[in-house]
Every structure is written in structure tokens, then in C-alpha cells.
Amino acid sequence: MIKDLDDSLRAMLTGEAATGSELAGAAISFATPTADWRNTASGLRLNVYLYAIEHDRELRSPERRRRVVDGVVLVEPSPARVVCSYLVTAWNKIDPAGGEAEPQEHRLLSDVLDVLLRNPVLPRPYLVGRAATVDPAVVAAEPGGTGVGPEFWTGLGTPLRPSITVRVRAALPPPTLDAGMPVSTVRVRVAGADRFQIGGTVHGPAGAVAGAWIRLAGAGTTSETDDDGRFVLPVGAEGTATVQVRATGFRPAQRDTAVPVPDGRFDIRLDPL
Template sequence: MFADLDATLQAMLDDPTAPADLRTADVSFVTPDRDYKPPQATINLYLHEVTENRALRDEARVMERTGTVWSSRLPSLRVDCSYLVTAWSADTGGLKVANEHRLLGLALMWFSRFPVIADRFLQGSLKHPPQPFPLPSVVAQTGEGQAMGHFWTALGTPPRPAFSVTVTITVDPFDQVEQFAAVERLHIDTGSITDPRLGGRVLDAALSAVPGVVVSVVGTPLTAATDVAGRFALPGLEAGACTLRVQRTGAPDLDVAVTYAVDRQFHDVVLPTP
């Protein structure tokens, strides 16, 4: 992941359209500490901070459909990767300073041309599979109240001109995926508050309507046959718990316990697989 981001930034500096001095300079990702003395002109990109971008955090689960199956997973993390960019020359004295400043300025101008890193630069896992979001980059900005003096002190080297490049990548650390069947049909029944009746549909195991079967309420004379859509209606029943009995030719009766009320008038019955 980080190595692929390193390779992506190097590809930007090696691009044929980049300034010639950037293309001929060496690119290094090692820590620029007191022992760092590159033997040639070098652009150093030191990855010094990795933090979650909370402004881009998404709490909603990611839903994806493949055929008749939906999958649900936790959202990706958006991670800011911050590099400290410095320029180094093997020259001495004023020539060294002039060359480093010129090289650093070229790097600043070049990276600033890409507020979103172009796809042609992406390497490794940042390219295959493709990142779900473009890779934004922010150049020459630091966090509020952040100073670099302590940074150079920790490295044990004198402060030198530098700027930051922060690239936001997408990371998927979660591998748990929930799957469930997609909703194929939505059926809505309407009832009456003033004239309630116990109703519903009789369906087979494939959720297709089963017409012509007899539905009754056990212990009462209420009975009805299902229509072509598998619907039945049994008016005049008092609210409360009851048992529906489905009688089919050539199959045993099926009893289903339900609770009937004004706000619970409809109860579908799904027949078991023969």
C-alpha cells in the first residue's frame, strides 16, 4: 500500500512531461536524518505521518448488488499520507543552496499541478483493483499549530526548506461481508379500520400465489377459498390470537398461529416445499 504510493509519486517525478531536472534527479524515500548525504541531486519524499481523514469518514455500510444477491460491508477508510519533500545537492557552498532551492521549487510547481493524481501515475494496488475514489493531493499545507522545528530536532539535522505533499488513499481493512437475497417484488395490502377482516395470501415455497385452497379459522365457522392471486379474507372475527388452517387437496392440513388485530389484519401463509 505505502510502497505503491511511493512508486506513484516517483512515477509523477519520472513522467516525460515533468521538468528535465526533476526527471534526472534521484528520488529517495529514506529518512533524511543526520547521516543522510546523497551523492547526487535528490528529491527526498519522507512519509512521516499517516492519519484517518475524519472529514471524509462515512458511517453508512456499503451496499452492492450482484445478480439477485445484495452484499453489505463496513465502509472504507480514507487515509491521509503526508510526505515531507526536500531537495539535496552534492555541491558545496552557495551553489549547493541555489541548486537545492531550484530543485525544490520545480518539485513544488510540479506536484501542485495535480490536485487529483492522474490515473496514469497510479501503481500496484492503487491501480489494480482501481481505488473507489480519486486520490486527492494537497501541497504545501500543514496542520493548524504544527511546526517543523521539533521534527528536525528529532532527526538530529539542521532545519532546511521543505514542503508537504498529502495524498488521500482508500483502505479496506474489513473482510466481513453480509449477503442476502434481493427483493424481487413488493406487495401492499390495505385494510379498513371500520370494517376489519383477517386476510392475507397463500404462497408456495417460491412465493407464487396458490389459488383454490381453503383457509379457515380453527374453532370458528369462518372459511374462505383463495382467489387467483392467492388472497383470502375472513370477516367478523374478534381480535386476538387464533390459528389459521390451510386445507389442500393431496396434502396434509397446515396450521399457522397468528395474532389478529385492527393493525394486524394481514397474515401471509407460505407453504412448505412438498
């Protein structure tokens, strides 16, 4: 995922660079700007160095998303969120016409800052790999390199340089957990007598049917399916139950079942009108 963020950030910087700008002609590197890198680098280069990865706990939701696929309940936790901090610097190994490398480096940083300020969120066309499967990453540019101090440059053996700190807040694709088969029967004992509820799903040719009306024949007990087509219906005592289903755009359906449901599944399929 981190590599996909790198590639997405590179794609945005390249794709959003103005024609003829310093950024359009610069090479982009994610290498650590060590002495070896500086000595081997040539031309005008933009260094985007990832120096910190932090878990963003404040923005993570405790909610889980549940969906039913082929009768199996899948549970998806809310995605974990991370903050990736990059230090962006410009390096010029070209002999400019004016004799100084710094003005060209400063123009390059200005081009980068312009792209970042125009794109507070990574545009979807530039998202790569797993980064394209979650909410687009949020990008914040902080001129001045607030994330590192002079000791960082001392450790790399180079004088303090102008830089931009870029923080990218991104969601990690959550794992999908198999929670097993949906619960189809619940037994509740009240005053020594068993009372049952049955649960199931209502499907049409295109998938789950939300808002379907469910009725227990002969008893008047009703229920309604949720967004995933699931329902729970009180049926009373053990025995046989007849469940009737109606939904807008579908033919009415009826199904008999033993209570408790013997095979652990109670699905009803509706045919379109």
C-alpha cells in the same frame, strides 16, 4: 496501500517532471533523512518522508453499497479515508558549477511545487496497486513544512531546511462482506392473519435488469426492480402466486411460486427480444 501511495506519488513526480529540469535528473527517496542516509546519499536527491498517517473521519460516509452476485448479497462499507503527510526536502551532494548547492536544491523544490500545483489529484495513469482501485487521491502542497517544527530537524542532527509539506487524502479499499442469501419471503401478521411479501431479482444475459415491471397475476399488485434488479412484491395469503415480469428490450416472463418461497430464492431470468 501506503506503499502503493508512495509508488503513485513517485510515479507522478517522475512522469510530470519537465524535460531537462532538476526534478527530471534527481533521485527520489522515501527514507528517513537521518545522518546515515545523508552520509550515504550521492548526487541530487529529493527526499519524500512520510511522517504522519491520520484517519480522516469527516469525509467518510456511513452509507453501504449492496449488490447481488450469483444470488448472494455482498455489502461494501464506504471506504475509510486517511491523510498521509509527507515532508519533501532537497539534498545536493554534487559540486555545482557556481560552488553552492542551495540554488540547485531550491530549483528542485520549485519543480516539485510546480508538479503538485498542476496536479491537485493524483492522475490515474500514475496510480499503482490498490491505489488504482479507489477514487484518486487528493494532493495538497503546503510550502513551509507546516507539519513539523524545528525540533524535528534537531532530532535528526541537521539545521532547519526549506521544505514542502504534502498531504495526500486517499480512500482505503473497503472489505466486501458476505451478507448471505437475499430475503425471499417476509411474513407479516395483521389482525391474526398472515400476509406475505416475496422478494427476488430479475436478470438478463448481461446481469441485473433495473426498472422491470413486476405484477402479481389476478391481484393487480405491482412493483419495480431497483438498480440491482431486486424487488419486493406483496402477495397476500399463503398458497401459490403467479408473478409476471415485463421490461424494455426483453420478452415478457411469468413464474409460479409457492408462498412462502420454499428454497429461499426467487430469481426470474428474462430473454432479449
